[in-house]
Amino acid sequence: MKEIKNPLVANIDRSNGNIEISIAKKYEETEEAMYKSFMSVCSMDDKELVDTSDMDDDATVKACGMQYDKMRAMINEVGEGGLTEKQKKLPPALQKVILEKMKKEGKISEEEAKAYQESKFLSKDDQPKEEVGPEGEMKVVENPKEPKSAEKHDA
Numbered sequence: 001m002k003e004i005k006n007p008l009v010a011n012i013d014r015s016n017g018n019i020e021i022s023i024a025k026k027y028e029e030t031e032e033a034m035y036k037s038f039m040s041v042c043s044m045d046d047k048e049l050v051d052t053s054d055m056d057d058d059a060t061v062k063a064c065g066m067q068y069d070k071m072r073a074m075i076n077e078v079g080e081g082g083l084t085e086k087q088k089k090l091p092p093a094l095q096k097v098i099l100e101k102m103k104k105e106g107k108i109s110e111e112e113a114k115a116y117q118e119s120k121f122l123s124k125d126d127q128p129k130e131e132v133g134p135e136g137e138m139k140v141v142e143n144p145k146e147p148k149s150a151e152k153h154d155a
Contacts, residue, residue, distance in 0.1 A: 004039045006032045007065065030101060034075060037097040038068050048091055078107050082116045 006025045013020040027035050038049070042064035046053040050067040052060040068075075075098060077084050087098055099116060102108045 004036045004043075006035060030104065031076070034094075034097050034101055035068060037094055038071075038075070039064050041091050041093050042067060045091075078102060082108060082112055 006027050008023050009026045011022045011024075013022075025032070039061070042049045043052065043057075043060050049071075050063050052063050055063060074084075074086050075090075075094070077087065079085075079087065082102075083095060083098060087095060090098075099108070099113045103110060103113045
């Protein structure tokens with residue numbers, strides 16, 4: 001797939017007999033990383049954010065771009081101390097970029113971002129395991145008795 005670029009937007013002003021054309025990037029620098037990450041996730045996994053399984057590259061870029069515009073408000077929401085419930089349902093790569101953006105804008109602290117990332121992005125094997133023991137205390141039996149059985153089984 002091609003390099004993902006911030007799309008350009010053209011504005012045309014026809015007033016007082018003059019024509020003024022301005023061309024600018026659609027998203028600001030702070031949002032550009034978010035857009036690129038979204039487009040990357042969307043185009044790589046056909047059914048993650050929008051179904052692009054039967055589309056060529058150009059159609060995929062258009063569909064993902066339209067989906068980003070639909071989800072843009074939700075992606076840019078700011079939750080208390082981290083991600084909103086809707087943002088927590090996004091793929092981990094997008095969650096990470098959202099947290100980075102919040103951190104750069106000063107909306108969450110470095111510690112909040114780090115704590116969330118450590119708990120969320122560690123694989124299940126790497127996450128701290130909670131030890132679960134039996135209810136009550138275990139008793140050590142010195143000389144255990146053989147279980148009673150009608151038949152003896154050969155092992």
